Amino acid sequence: MHVLRCTSCDLLLKKVPVSVGQSACCPKCGARVVKKSSLSLSGELAIALAAFALLIPAQVFPLIVIELFAVKISTTVTSGAFTLLNSFPFVGALVIFCTAFCPLVYLLSIFASHWSLKHLNAKALYYSTYFIKVARHWVMIDVFLVSLAIAAFKVRDYADIMVGQGLFSFVVLQVLVAILLSRVSPKRYWDAYSERKGEDASVDTQDNHNTGNVISCIHCGLTQCDSHSNCTRCGSPLSARMFQSIQKTWASLLAAVVFIFPANFYPISILITNGKRLEDTIFSGVAALIKQGMYGIAIIIFTASIIVPVAKIVSLAYILICIHFKVETGRKQRMKLYRFVKWIGKWSMMDLCVIAIMVSLIDRGNLLDFTPGPGAIAFGLVVVLTMIAAESLDSRLIWDKYEQRR
Secondary structure (H helix, E strand, O other), X not given: OEEEEOOOOOOEEEOOOOOOOXXXXXXXXXXXXXXXXXXXXXXXXXXXXXXXXXXXXXXXXXXXXXXXXXXEEEEOOOHHHHHHHHHOHHHHHHHHHHHHHHHHHHHHHHHHHHHHHHOOXXXXXXXXXXXXXXXXXXXXXXHHHHHHHHHHHHHOOOOEEEEOOOHHHHHHHHHHHHHHHHHOOHHHXXXXXXXXXXXXXOEEOOOOXXXXXXXXXXXXXXXXXXXXXXXXXXXXXXXXXXXXXXXXXXXXXXXHHHHHHHHHHOOOEEEEEOOEEEEEOHHHHHXXXXXXXXXXXXXXXXXXXXXXXXHHHHHHHHHXXXXXXXXXXXXXXXXXXXXXXXXXXHHHXXXXXXXXXXXHHOEOOOOEEEEEOXXXXXXXXXXXXXXXXXXXXXXHHHHHHHHHHO
């Protein structure tokens, strides 16, 4: 009988056959343990090539064009961010990193993984799948697309809006990247690697009488004897739990708590109209949208910029406290909460993307100008720190005492 360990809760499971298009989930935490995608690896590569072909026009050509004071102004994905590099380098660099750099790295890593798999190069496959694993959390094309719609609604009071040449490419790119994000995983490449080498990605209990002495590699998912210091397949260091996971999570979380106050109390944006300077915090910006009758946008901004960052901090702190005090009840609920925090974390970037777009569209000197405020830097740090905190937490710690008592 072949067994494997769930990488989310560390439960020892019997490996079961799974048909194409179906998946097997862990009965304890609900994590997907085995999946056979209906999309083949060659189909995955074709989608990645199509996305890469669309990446250049989506980045270079204008997304929207406005006519302001009889002058046509266009914006691309990174035009506003590059403008911000002069005065607010952190905000500008963060937007470029999430909307241009990470999508490019993600697609190139998929190409590199296919090349490594074809040549059965384990070392190259390790690095390429590592970049896939890291970059996928920072790919925010969908966030930028929603931010573009919000910015268009805000600008319509000042100018006429027209669709740019790159918008169609950008929308199709988002669809293709969304498919890849839902299908591509390092484990899938490594399982294909083992299959081509005639190896098994699980432990045979006939050869390992003590099934408790098996460990799962957090990177490639291979289940193996815990006597190894490094994974026998991908070579990454093996450990029962992520090194100093709780300490790293607490450090990032507390730093986020420090910056969330200036992020909310200092102006996040400054609008100069007819020589008059209007400073807006996140709260006052939402209130202004409500006064203008933009209730839908106000709700979106309020949720993404106020509720989500606070909810992430409170949720992660709650999970960490429960781990510290070894609270046994409600483990499944905390696991669902943790997955939700990881998924929703990137949507806090929406406000910064809106600022970058507004900077590129509204720049008419003293007559009409738009610039970020000091609160934007603090808000960007909150977004980054909460995302790092969520990624630093080892979810298996939620279930530790449960396993020990069994």
